[in-house]
Amino acid sequence: MGLLRMKERSRLSGTISVPGDKSISHRAVMFGSVARGTTRVDGFLPGADCLSTMECFRKMGVEIRQEGPTSLVITGKGWEGLKEPREVLDVGNSGTTIRLMLGILAGRPFHAAVTGDESIARRPMDRVVRPLRLMGARVEGRAEGSFTPLSVRGGGLKGIHHQSPVASAQVKSCLLLAGLQAEGITRVEEPALSRDHTERMLTAFGVKVKRDEKGVAVEGRQTLFARDVRVPGDISSAAFPIAAALITPDSRLRIRNVGLNPTRTGILDVFRQMGGEIEIRHSGEWCGEPVGDIIVSHSSLKGMEVGGEMIPRLIDEIPVLAVVATQAQGETVIRDAAELKVKETDRIAVTAALLRNLGARVEETDDGMIIRGGTRLKGNRCDSHGDHRIGMAAAVAGLVAEGGVTVERAEAINVSFPGFEELFSRL
Numbered sequence: 001m002g003l004l005r006m007k008e009r010s011r012l013s014g015t016i017s018v019p020g021d022k023s024i025s026h027r028a029v030m031f032g033s034v035a036r037g038t039t040r041v042d043g044f045l046p047g048a049d050c051l052s053t054m055e056c057f058r059k060m061g062v063e064i065r066q067e068g069p070t071s072l073v074i075t076g077k078g079w080e081g082l083k084e085p086r087e088v089l090d091v092g093n094s095g096t097t098i099r100l101m102l103g104i105l106a107g108r109p110f111h112a113a114v115t116g117d118e119s120i121a122r123r124p125m126d127r128v129v130r131p132l133r134l135m136g137a138r139v140e141g142r143a144e145g146s147f148t149p150l151s152v153r154g155g156g157l158k159g160i161h162h163q164s165p166v167a168s169a170q171v172k173s174c175l176l177l178a179g180l181q182a183e184g185i186t187r188v189e190e191p192a193l194s195r196d197h198t199e200r201m202l203t204a205f206g207v208k209v210k211r212d213e214k215g216v217a218v219e220g221r222q223t224l225f226a227r228d229v230r231v232p233g234d235i236s237s238a239a240f241p242i243a244a245a246l247i248t249p250d251s252r253l254r255i256r257n258v259g260l261n262p263t264r265t266g267i268l269d270v271f272r273q274m275g276g277e278i279e280i281r282h283s284g285e286w287c288g289e290p291v292g293d294i295i296v297s298h299s300s301l302k303g304m305e306v307g308g309e310m311i312p313r314l315i316d317e318i319p320v321l322a323v324v325a326t327q328a329q330g331e332t333v334i335r336d337a338a339e340l341k342v343k344e345t346d347r348i349a350v351t352a353a354l355l356r357n358l359g360a361r362v363e364e365t366d367d368g369m370i371i372r373g374g375t376r377l378k379g380n381r382c383d384s385h386g387d388h389r390i391g392m393a394a395a396v397a398g399l400v401a402e403g404g405v406t407v408e409r410a411e412a413i414n415v416s417f418p419g420f421e422e423l424f425s426r427l
Ligand SMILES: O=C(O)C1=C[C@@H](OP(=O)(O)O)[C@@H](O)[C@H](O)C1
Pocket: 022, 023, 024, 095, 096, 167, 168, 169, 170, 171, 173, 194, 195, 315, 316, 339
C-alpha cells in the first residue's frame, strides 16, 4: 500500500460491514488450538496480527486449515497437543498474541523462544512475566525479562491471586490461561473492568469461570472443549467509519453485525454524549457476544471530558476520538489514559503531533490530551508511524481536511483492517 490518499468528501453513505473482531479472532485461534476437538471459526479477521497468532500455533504443531480468507478449521488435541516449537515464535506487531500466548506457554513443559517487531520490543512484558514467574514459570529475556526477546520454559504452575495495577485484558487473559493449567485457584483483580472476551469465550468452551464485582477466578486443571465460533465485526474498526460519518456533512451509514460487548462500546456512549446521532439495533448473540447494527448520521457535536472507568471501554478508539473532537464545539479532555503510551506507539504523543500537523489545537498531558475543537483542518502528509490506528485516524481526518490527507506507511492498517481503503472508496 505505502501511500493512502484520502480526499476531502462532501458526503458518505451506504450499508457496510467491517472485518471480524481482532480480540475475538485471536482468542478463537488460541482456544481452538488447546481445546479438545474441531473448532470452526467464521468471520475470522485475516489481519496481520491474527495471522501471526495462527502461525505461532502452527509452529507448535496445531493443524489450522484456512478454508477461505475468513474461515478456519482448527484441530485441537487439548493442552498436551501443543509441541515444543523448533523455530522462534514471532508475534509480529501483536501485543495480544504475545501476552496471551505467554500464559499458555507458561503451563507447557517445553521451551519456547518468543519475539516480535520493533514496536513489540518497546512494549512492557514485565506486567505478565512477573506474575507468571510467581506461578512457577521460568521466563528469561532482555532487561530481566521486561522486554522481548523472551524465552519460556513452562510447567508445574501454582495458582496465584494477582492484583493488576492496570486495567488490561491482556494481563487478565494471560493469567487466566496459565491458571487453567495450574494447581489451585488463580484470581485476577483489576482497577476497572477491561474487555471480557476471554471470560465469555472460555465459558463457551466449557470452562468454569467465576466472576464477581472485584475480579475473575478459575480453578486449575480444566479442559477446553471445541465449539464453533462466529466472529462479529470489530467495533474498534467500526469506530473509523462511525467517526467519519459523524464529521462528514450529509452522511448516513449503516454498519452490520458489529460486536456490542458492553466492555467495548465506550466509544458509542461517548459519541452519543457528544451529540452524535447513533442508533443501535441489537440482533442476537454469537458465542456469548452481543451483536447488532449501528446506524450513524452526520451530527453537530460538542466536546466533553472522558476518563476513569470509561477509558478501558474505548482505549483503542482514542486516536479517532481525538480527530472527532477537533470537529466538535468546545473542549474535549481525555484523562486517565497513560496506557496509550505503551501501545504500538506512544499514542498520546503521536496523535497530538498528527492533529497539530493538520492545524488542530491539541495539548498533550501526562495521561491524555486536551483538544480545542471547531477547527477547520488543513490537509498535509501524515506518517502512520507503523501504527494501524494512527494511520486510520489520519485518513479519517483527511475526509474533513482542506486538500485531503496523504498517509505514509499506510500498510500498517492491514494489522487490523484489511480493505480499509477500498471500503472508504465505496462509500
Ligand atoms: O485483550 C485484547 O484483545 C486487547 C486488550 C487491550 O490491550 P491491554 O490489555 O494492554 O489494555 C487492547 O488495547 C488491545 O487492542 C486488545
